[in-house]
Amino acid sequence: MVATVLTAIFQGSVSVLMLTRTSDFLGYLKSYVREEDGAVILKLAGGLCVVIFCLEWVVMTLAFFLKYYAYVEGDGNGNGKVQHDDDEEEDLKDWPWPFQV
Template structure:
């Protein structure tokens, strides 16, 4: 058992949480790099460039919110709401990241033209393919993050049941000890009352 962000957690929960945080950090770096590469093609982006940057901003926001939510102790209902919202946002960004990567690698000149880049076509194609590689990396990492989020939700549920069971056992044993002590006091009182007058204490 590890001492974690919400008390005692199991070893699989602890290591899954660490890998989840690492994947989100990599997503943050990849999305930030894609924004930089898009701006390097055109400092003031076109409509398509702006949409591409907006997609990476959503990816960054999802990674930050996932990291914060996974590192804080939340109630079961809050965790379920976060898991549902995180799953929807991550799936949508994953689909768009994969689509962008395919368009970049299969239609590089057309995609570069839609961005209205003022960089030389050869240099722009290299920069765009670098951004496409990062989009492909984010596409794969998003599925990993989705899987890890599912396991984190499962482990949090199991660890919560385990803690509740331990608390119930402790409360039960405490109640039994109190009942036992009360019975002993009652027995002593009864014995003293039944003694003849000279022997009463």
């Protein structure tokens, strides 16, 4: 989780640099792409990085809360057990084909 947080922070900072310092970045490149097209490409890539950055934080927040609720409802080790009935096992035995998970 720590590596994911650090990666998300790094990606967010790269996206900010891509969106704010486009002309400086293009000045250092020796490319066959026109500068206007390169600026559009960098702006699109920066926007995509911002979207992915936001999605990463949403997923990490969701994972944190799910792990927290599993910890609270579980045995204290973060291993929340799912309650299942014996009736469910009997229902699965009646299937006509093998069902493996």
